[in-house]
Amino acid sequence: MSDQPILRLFVIVMLIAIVVSLGMAFRSLFRNQGKGTGTVKALTIRVALSIALFILLMVLAKLGIIKPH
Secondary structure (H helix, E strand, O other): OOOOOHHHHHHHHHHHHHHHHHHHHHHHHHOOOOOOOOHHHHHHHHHHHHHHHHHHHHHHHHHOOOOOO
């Protein structure tokens, strides 16, 4: 993956988005004292991003674009 900086940047951006979504859920949990749907929405986004990144990496590995160690 070292010869494809755009792919590396995309993976890094996805990981940052996952961490930001987790932080938003944490903030929403404490602001609303567990009431409301903000925490659930943020965690749903985090799970969706994680699954999408996992599937993308598996497809890229299967196509030979990236090579797992």
